[in-house]
Amino acid sequence: MTVVMRDASFTNSSPVVKSSGTLKFHIIRYGDFHAYKLLKEYHKLRKDIFVDQLEWDLPHENGEERDQYDNPSATYIISERDGVCQGGLRLAPTTTIFEADGRMYSYMVRDAVRGELDSIPQDVVTDTPVSPNVWEMTRVVSPSDGDHLRDLIAHTTDFLRSKGATDFLFLSRPGSGRICRVWGHEVTALGPLRQIGTGRYQVFSVSTDKKDAASALAA
Numbered sequence: 001m002t003v004v005m006r007d008a009s010f011t012n013s014s015p016v017v018k019s020s021g022t023l024k025f026h027i028i029r030y031g032d033f034h035a036y037k038l039l040k041e042y043h044k045l046r047k048d049i050f051v052d053q054l055e056w057d058l059p060h061e062n063g064e065e066r067d068q069y070d071n072p073s074a075t076y077i078i079s080e081r082d083g084v085c086q087g088g089l090r091l092a093p094t095t096t097i098f099e100a101d102g103r104m105y106s107y108m109v110r111d112a113v114r115g116e117l118d119s120i121p122q123d124v125v126t127d128t129p130v131s132p133n134v135w136e137m138t139r140v141v142s143p144s145d146g147d148h149l150r151d152l153i154a155h156t157t158d159f160l161r162s163k164g165a166t167d168f169l170f171l172s173r174p175g176s177g178r179i180c181r182v183w184g185h186e187v188t189a190l191g192p193l194r195q196i197g198t199g200r201y202q203v204f205s206v207s208t209d210k211k212d213a214a215s216a217l218a219a
Contacts, residue, residue, distance in 0.1 A: 041085035125191035
């Protein structure tokens with residue numbers, strides 16, 4: 001797959017590391033050779049979860065799930081313990097525009113509405129913002145431990161606020177929206193429930209600037 005970016009200013013850099021107990025959270029940009037092993041393990045976890053367990057129709061090769069959104073616009077928040085990837089997620093600004101194999105793309109939910117993706121229904125969302133203040137979060141992988149997901153989201157909102165983001169979008173099961181509300185975020189459903197693979201999913205908009213979001217690590 002050939003990807004040509006039209007709106008990206010990312011460069012390779014050493015990953016930023018933040019700790020929560022025995023876990024370390026790495027903020028990694030696409031193509032960062034310092035984090036090759038962790039990213040490879042994250043892509044394997046994505047294949048295990050989204051392709052094998054949830055039965056999403058996604059491209060995968062050599063035991064790894066990757067798609068056109070793994071490109072220079074992407075930033076990854078990846079957790080590890082003793083050098084082994086425990087989970088992670090992918091972020092991208094909603095202002096992203098790129099070309100892949102001769103087709104123009106933006107961000108995942110918006111491209112679904114535009115009919116560019118077969119794996120997500122076109123009517124999954126009614127609003128697809130394009131703003132430097134709004135990012136999209138995709139491919140969230142977390143163990144069943146609720147503390148891990150809480151810390152992962154807390155580090156994510158911290159990073160997004162540092163980039164000036166006020167909100168992020170994500171496609172998930174309805175329970176994820178309820179959990180984010182419990183953690184103090186303002187959550188808005190942007191579309192109806194839709195069947196994808198073996199489950200029903202919904203798009204949510206979540207605020208980054210909530211007092212409980214800033215203090216979630218200490219909760």
